[in-house]
Amino acid sequence: MEKELLQEDSQIIVVILIAIMVLLLMAVSLVLFFFFSRKKIVAAELEKANMAISYQRDLIHGTIETQEEERKRIAQDLHDAISAKLNVVSLSTNVLIDGKLDKKEQEQTLQHILSVTTKTLESSRRLAHNLLPPILENFGLQAAIEELCDEFISSKKIKVNYTVVYHDLFSKSNELHIFRIIQELLNNSVRHGKAANVVLNIDETDQELTIEYSDDGKGFDIQSIHKNKGIGLKNIESRVEILNGILSYQSEVGNGATFTISTKKPKK
Structure with a gap:
């Protein structure tokens, strides 16, 4: 009788140990599952964040390039449409100041200055219009x-x-x-x-x-x-x-x- 009880106790202990092992294996499996799942989620989030950063970087670069192109265009317009014409006005004015022109030449020079000045004003208005x-x-x-x-x-x-x-x-x-x-x-x-x-x-x-x-x-x-x-x-x-x-x-x-x-x- 005592021997049978010992066998039953041994069987119960074995069952308990097996159950504990199964629970431990399940716990370890769950921990590993959540670990690797979390790792995948973090990796996906990092990839998404990197893509967003890359997109923002490209956007900033595009904005900078656009601004630089606009600056170049404005600088070229200022040079071609205004600076060059004002230089002509300055040269013509100096010729008048020298006093070496006859009356007809003075009138022609004044007409030329007026024409260039009018074109310069038109160019400046157009430039301002393009800006705003x-x-x-x-x-x-x-x-x-x-x-x-x-x-x-x-x-x-x-x-x-x-x-x-x-x-x-x-x-x-x-x-x-x-x-x-x-x-x-x-x-x-x-x-x-x-x-x-x-x-x-x-x-x-x-x-x-x-x-x-x-x-x-x-x-x-x-x-x-x-x-x-x-x-x-x-x-x-x-x-x-x-x-x-x-x-x-x-x-x-x-x-x-x-x-x-x-x-x-x-x-x-």
Whole structure:
């Protein structure tokens, strides 16, 4: 009897030990499972963070490149349109001061100075207009975009079919970004796309602005453009990012390009 009890106790102890071992194995398995799962989650989060950092870095680089290109353009405009003409005025004025010209030559020189001065004023107004269009400041975004489209139409380089519905959703600084985006799209259609026609639709709801833009130009290869974006596209992407908007575009070589931009009204 005592022997049977000892055997039963031994069996119970063995069962308990086996149960403890099983529980330990399960516990270790759970710990390893959570460890490796957590490791995968952390790795995925790190990869996501690195992608976000890389995107922000590319965006900053694009913004800097765009700013540098704009500075170069402004510097070139100042040199060609203003500095060079003022040098001519200065030289002509010195000739007059010397007093070696007869009356007819003096009149001709004065007429020349007046002509150059008038052209310089026109150039300075155009430069100021490019930096900050007065119509945008005085009459708002809708009027500024309509004037911009009409200027491209008047140039006879491209036909622009446009519809603009906008009622002061954004601040003046953000309106300037929207204006520059449209300006960049039109310039790209003319310079690079060699397009003949553009369709531009700008519409709004109470809280969102949508821009739909398409042309019938040369188009471009999406895969190639993702690897090597030009200044113009980087400029557009940077401005859309500043607006907290979403940009999508589609194109095929020989079949034009389509751009869609949507951005919500910022919360006060």
